[in-house]
Amino acid sequence: MRTTGLPALLLAGLAPALRAAAPPAPPVPPPEVTAGRLTAAIALDGALAEPAWAAAGVIPDLTQQSPAPGRPTPYQTRVRVLADRETLYVGVECTDPHPDKIAVHTLQRDADLSADDYLAVVLDTFGDGRTGYLFRINAAGARQDGLISAASGATYDWDGVWDARTRRTADGWTAEIAIPARTLRFRRGVDHWGFNIERYVARDRLTLRWAGTTLDASLADLARTGRLTGIGGLRQGLGLTASPYGLLRYDHQSAPPPSRHGGNAGFDLGYNLTPGLGGLLTVHTDFAETEVDAQQINLTRFPLFFPEKRAFFLEGSNLFDFATGLGTDFLPFYSRRVGLVGGAVVPLDEGLKVLGRTGPWSLAAFDVQAGGSAAAPAANLFAGRATYDVDAHLRLGTLVTSGDPAGLGANTFGGVDAVWRTSTFRGDKNLLFSAWGARSDGTTPADRPPASGADEASSHDGWGVRAEYPNDLFDTYAQVNQYGGALGPALGFLPRPGTRQLAIGNAFQPRPAEQGPFGWARQFFFETYLTRVDDPAGRPESWRLFTAPFNVSLRSGEHLEMDFAPQFERLDQPFEVAKGVVIPPGRYRFDRYEVEAQSSAARPLRVGSYLWFGGFYSGTLTQWICFVYATALGGQLRVELNGENDFGHLPQGRFVQRLWQLKVLYAFTPDLAVSTFTQYDSEARGVGLNARLRWTLSPGRDLFAVWDRNWAQEPVPGLRLVPAADQLALKLRWTATW
Numbered sequence: 001m002r003t004t005g006l007p008a009l010l011l012a013g014l015a016p017a018l019r020a021a022a023p024p025a026p027p028v029p030p031p032e033v034t035a036g037r038l039t040a041a042i043a044l045d046g047a048l049a050e051p052a053w054a055a056a057g058v059i060p061d062l063t064q065q066s067p068a069p070g071r072p073t074p075y076q077t078r079v080r081v082l083a084d085r086e087t088l089y090v091g092v093e094c095t096d097p098h099p100d101k102i103a104v105h106t107l108q109r110d111a112d113l114s115a116d117d118y119l120a121v122v123l124d125t126f127g128d129g130r131t132g133y134l135f136r137i138n139a140a141g142a143r144q145d146g147l148i149s150a151a152s153g154a155t156y157d158w159d160g161v162w163d164a165r166t167r168r169t170a171d172g173w174t175a176e177i178a179i180p181a182r183t184l185r186f187r188r189g190v191d192h193w194g195f196n197i198e199r200y201v202a203r204d205r206l207t208l209r210w211a212g213t214t215l216d217a218s219l220a221d222l223a224r225t226g227r228l229t230g231i232g233g234l235r236q237g238l239g240l241t242a243s244p245y246g247l248l249r250y251d252h253q254s255a256p257p258p259s260r261h262g263g264n265a266g267f268d269l270g271y272n273l274t275p276g277l278g279g280l281l282t283v284h285t286d287f288a289e290t291e292v293d294a295q296q297i298n299l300t301r302f303p304l305f306f307p308e309k310r311a312f313f314l315e316g317s318n319l320f321d322f323a324t325g326l327g328t329d330f331l332p333f334y335s336r337r338v339g340l341v342g343g344a345v346v347p348l349d350e351g352l353k354v355l356g357r358t359g360p361w362s363l364a365a366f367d368v369q370a371g372g373s374a375a376a377p378a379a380n381l382f383a384g385r386a387t388y389d390v391d392a393h394l395r396l397g398t399l400v401t402s403g404d405p406a407g408l409g410a411n412t413f414g415g416v417d418a419v420w421r422t423s424t425f426r427g428d429k430n431l432l433f434s435a436w437g438a439r440s441d442g443t444t445p446a447d448r449p450p451a452s453g454a455d456e457a458s459s460h461d462g463w464g465v466r467a468e469y470p471n472d473l474f475d476t477y478a479q480v481n482q483y484g485g486a487l488g489p490a491l492g493f494l495p496r497p498g499t500r501q502l503a504i505g506n507a508f509q510p511r512p513a514e515q516g517p518f519g520w521a522r523q524f525f526f527e528t529y530l531t532r533v534d535d536p537a538g539r540p541e542s543w544r545l546f547t548a549p550f551n552v553s554l555r556s557g558e559h560l561e562m563d564f565a566p567q568f569e570r571l572d573q574p575f576e577v578a579k580g581v582v583i584p585p586g587r588y589r590f591d592r593y594e595v596e597a598q599s600s601a602a603r604p605l606r607v608g609s610y611l612w613f614g615g616f617y618s619g620t621l622t623q624w625i626c627f628v629y630a631t632a633l634g635g636q637l638r639v640e641l642n643g644e645n646d647f648g649h650l651p652q653g654r655f656v657q658r659l660w661q662l663k664v665l666y667a668f669t670p671d672l673a674v675s676t677f678t679q680y681d682s683e684a685r686g687v688g689l690n691a692r693l694r695w696t697l698s699p700g701r702d703l704f705a706v707w708d709r710n711w712a713q714e715p716v717p718g719l720r721l722v723p724a725a726d727q728l729a730l731k732l733r734w735t736a737t738w
Contacts, residue, residue, distance in 0.1 A: 046167035056080035103202035107667030115601035124194025125186035149318035195228030239272025277356030316355035319364035344375035409443035413489035459484030557600025578655035590615025619650030700735030
């Protein structure tokens with residue numbers, strides 16, 4: 001029988017992608033490069049003009065990884081590597097047939113560079129294939145860095161001490177990157193590290209890479225790196241780091257007392273017990289320079305998750321990652337519990353942290369003494385994590401926490417986990433299995449929701465298993481997690497205790513042939529995800545079936561999507577979804593729909609809109625989310641406008657919630673930038689402004705000026721805004737190493 005019409009076209013268009021699923025050839029050995037010995041100084045200016053570069057180890061070109069692995073491109077990328085006793089240097093020449101089209105959207109430190117032309121360097125300094133460092137720069141020299149762990153991929157909140165410079169040329173751009181050995185932890189005497197480098201060409205959404213060049217390989221997959229040799233001479237000196245700071249602060253409140261001002265000082269002192277294991281002592285820890293949280297609208301009956309941004313807790317945070325796939329459903333150690341109680345800041349008098357690896361062991365521990373305040377009495381808080389690598393695939397671990405940040409009583413938590421992973425299943429596919437078990441004792445966190453199900457109200461235990469096949473054509477997973485009603489790590493995050501949670505999902509993600517009938521599409525995403533939450537008796541509390549019958553990324557960079565998500569919620573208690581709108585207990589079954597469109601992230605002007613609509617409990621809810629991002633002056637000026645408007649119509653009442661956020665950044669250079677972040681939240685009836693100047697005098701030496709101002713909305717005709725609070729802080733941090 002002959003197939004005709006749209007089904008035939010679809011099969012013809014997807015045939016190349018389906019053929020790509022055939023078992024691949026056996027993997028080839030990883031590539032290797034030897035760092036040349038640096039014998040003369042390098043002036044870090046992006047030019048690669050010094051004669052010393054002639055002695056560098058050379059990677060002559062990178063290979064296309066996406067969208068067409070191995071296909072030739074006009075973007076030649078020549079990489080050179082040098083090392084002396086103190087620093088690893090990477091120099092890169094990036095040719096581009098149209099250098100006027102190189103995309104740069106920002107010069108800000110730690111900004112999102114994923115839509116820019118960039119270079120990224122990955123280092124696996126312990127060679128364990130699980131934890132490492134990522135350093136990224138765009139074509140204008142903006143820097144971003146992060147930590148890699150096998151459990152969570154890459155996170156970009158960590159700040160290392162390193163430097164980079166770029167220079168535009170007639171045929172592209174060049175870059176010089178300097179990574180001091182003192183900013184890394186590594187094993188002494190080992191002459192090789194895992195190493196990879198990636199180049200991204202934004203306008204073509206094209207990725208070039210040295211190692212791990214299949215579509216199933218991510219840059220954060222340290223099991224697929226190449227080998228960098230010739231770095232055995234790198235030394236960390238005495239391994240001593242001192243970071244004193246000085247702070248001037250002014251506070252003004254509209255309510256008495258009207259104002260106060262003063263100063264503060266403190267320091268961090270670090271010492272490497274071994275090259276791979278270090279300790280850090282902090283005294284009078286202060287986080288005045290930390291960026292404010294982006295506010296969120298909460299239409300659920302569960303607490304929201306906010307990411308950690310404070311430097312002391314981000315250092316080595318990847319070593320605390322527990323199991324895999326838990327996401328924000330369960331974090332046994334959630335560092336934001338430390339120093340923040342009920343939204344109020346609790347002073348930290350001193351703290352000690354130990355991080356690193358020795359042999360097959362990975363160790364991470366910290367102990368903090370929180371000072372007493374109006375929000376909570378003084379408390380000692382501890383978290384410790386240890387893992388053991390049985391072999392290249394299996395890692396066993398344990399996590400222990402102790403202490404209650406609210407100071408209400410004693411609380412301890414203990415958990416064990418096992419993760420087995422491979423990137424060579426069926427030749428070069430990824431496969432992962434994980435399991436965990438945990439128990440807590442002591443007081444239950446005061447700010448957690450009540451547990452569901454009386455049968456499990458006294459259970460302090462939890463467990464979970466997960467299987468995952470995360471690859472380009474098929475991305476599939478299944479997991480089950482059970483949380484006892486009394487499982488309550490006071491230093492953790494568990495929004496739904498007393499439940500059993502099932503999650504199953506699959507995404508079929510074919511890439512049509514460029515010359516076929518679907519050549520306008522870069523990749524389709526046919527997604528189906530089922531989540532179900534039961535109480536201990538097996539009765540459903542919630543379930544949601546998310547489906548994406550049409551989800552496509554175009555070759556031009558645009559994204560179009562339509563989704564359908566039937567949903568069920570059981571309320572055992574009244575739920576106030578908005579002020580004055582209370583949904584009564586009952587069983588609610590409703591359907592949600594979404595349409596979405598986004599323009600290419602590589603363009604100087606990017607716009608996007610999401611529209612969710614349909615049922616919501618006993619009524620309807622329409623959510624309109626939109627954004628506009630604009631870049632000018634070669635990335636020096638960046639403006640981001642985000643908005644969310646929620647319109648609820650229920651028998652119990654109507655509500656409108658709005659959240660508008662405006663970010664404006666002007667960067668004089670990658671080392672000197674001024675930014676403002678303004679937020680309006682209709683639920684809080686106020687406006688908040690965070691203005692921030694960061695001047696990096698040299699790597700590790702920063703001057704911050706931060707101004708926070710809040711306005712409250714008066715409940716009178718005209719909706720007048722009146723000043724509620726002002727805070728101005730000036731902070732200088734100076735890091736020295738020996």
